[in-house]
Amino acid sequence: MKAKKIVFIVLAIAIVIGIGIAFGIGGNKNKSNAKYKVVASNFASYDFLRAIIGDNKDVELTFLIGPGKDAHSYDPTAQDLIKIQDSDLFVYVGGEMEKWSDKVLDSLDTDGTEIICIADFVDTMEEKEVDGAEEHEHDHKDEDEHHEEGEEHEEHEHEHEEGAFDEHIWTSPENAIKMVNALEKAMEKIDSENSNTYKENADKYIAQIKDVDSKIQNIVDNKVRNRLIFADKMPMQYFIDYYKLEVSAAFDGCSTETEPSAQTIAYLQNKVKEEKIPVILYIELNPGTVANTIANETGSKAMQIQTLHNVSLDDFKNGETWVSLMTRNIDVLKKALQ
Numbered sequence: 358m359k360a361k362k363i364v365f366i367v368l369a370i371a372i373v374i375g376i377g378i379a380f381g382i383g384g385n386k387n388k389s390n391a392k393y394k395v396v397a398s399n400f401a402s403y404d405f406l407r408a409i410i411g412d413n414k415d416v417e418l419t420f421l422i423g424p425g426k427d428a429h430s431y432d433p434t435a436q437d438l439i440k441i442q443d444s445d446l447f448v449y450v451g452g453e454m455e456k457w458s459d460k461v462l463d464s465l466d467t468d469g470t471e472i473i474c475i476a477d478f479v480d481t482m483e484e485k486e487v488d489g490a491e492e493h494e495h496d497h498k499d500e501d502e503h504h505e506e507g508e509e510h511e512e513h514e515h516e517h518e519e520g521a522f523d524e525h526i527w528t529s530p531e532n533a534i535k536m537v538n539a540l541e542k543a544m545e546k547i548d549s550e551n552s553n554t555y556k557e558n559a560d561k562y563i564a565q566i567k568d569v570d571s572k573i574q575n576i577v578d579n580k581v582r583n584r585l586i587f588a589d590k591m592p593m594q595y596f597i598d599y600y601k602l603e604v605s606a607a608f609d610g611c612s613t614e615t616e617p618s619a620q621t622i623a624y625l626q627n628k629v630k631e632e633k634i635p636v637i638l639y640i641e642l643n644p645g646t647v648a649n650t651i652a653n654e655t656g657s658k659a660m661q662i663q664t665l666h667n668v669s670l671d672d673f674k675n676g677e678t679w680v681s682l683m684t685r686n687i688d689v690l691k692k693a694l695q
């Protein structure tokens with residue numbers, strides 16, 4: 358009997374440790390006694406909330422999709438669903454990129470949760486056709502299933518029911534500022550006691566965004582050419598429009614493909630030669646193989662641009678932010694446009 362009891366205790370301890378490890382894998386502090394739990398689906402919202410919350414230990418912030426992954430292939434785990442359901446504030450983007458969100462919000466009991474579709478706070482545009490980009494099929498087949506009546510988040514569906522809005526909203530500084538302001542208001546709503554701190558933190562962050570914006574604008578003002586070439590997908594249409602640039606790319610923003618056809622490569626290569634373009638871009642989380650191939654063929658240079666679609670694991674560990682990553686783009690844009 359005694360031996361059995363010991364085995365039982367050992368097993369019980371192993372299970373508890375196992376659960377602890379499982380919950381730790383998400384990369385966020387687990388089992389905290391935080392007063393407020395805030396969950397953001399994508400990196401930009403997470404980063405803005407991190408800046409707004411500052412050092413307030415009463416708030417636990419979770420980056421749901423997590424660093425180093427393609428946001429388009431994310432699907433919430435059972436554990437993620439619990440995090441959403443238990444949160445005081447849940448922020449998501451929606452659209453094609455987060456088509457899981459409507460279903461999840463329909464199925465969970467989120468009565469105690471403030472739910473923010475952050476795309477509702479900026480002027481969204483429809484997905485534009487990108488010069489050079491290969492066609493891809495949109496998966497819209499389950500759109501009609503979302504429409505349940507009486508749901509509290511019903512009001513945002515009007516805008517998103519086409520599923521074709523460009524969800525990469527965070528790439529323009531103008532939108533980033535709108536997002537920070539909306540998220541700051543949301544934090545005030547769940548924790549009004551700290552309103553002043555949230556406001557101050559948000560204002561400080563907005564000042565940093567404006568600073569990067571003016572540095573990029575300065576490069577754009579002094580440009581000698583207007584076209585950026587992405588040998589990759591191109592999730593920066595809001596950025597391109599904001600700075601009035603032109604773009605050619607292998608794929609549009611939400612393509613999950615990474616291997617362009619020989620025809621696409623040839624098209625981009627010709628463009629580079631014709632317009633004497635010095636830099637071929639590829640985005641974060643991509644090794645840049647295609648960009649390097651084109652660069653070698655044309656005598657130009659392959660460089661990585663940060664679209665902030667997601668952040669690499671290393672950059673995440675180093676605490677990189679929207680501002681610090683966008684700052685990296687300054688040098689890239691200088692070489693690409695001047």
Ligand SMILES: [Zn+2]
Nearest residue numbers: 454592610611
């Ligand atoms: Zn995308």
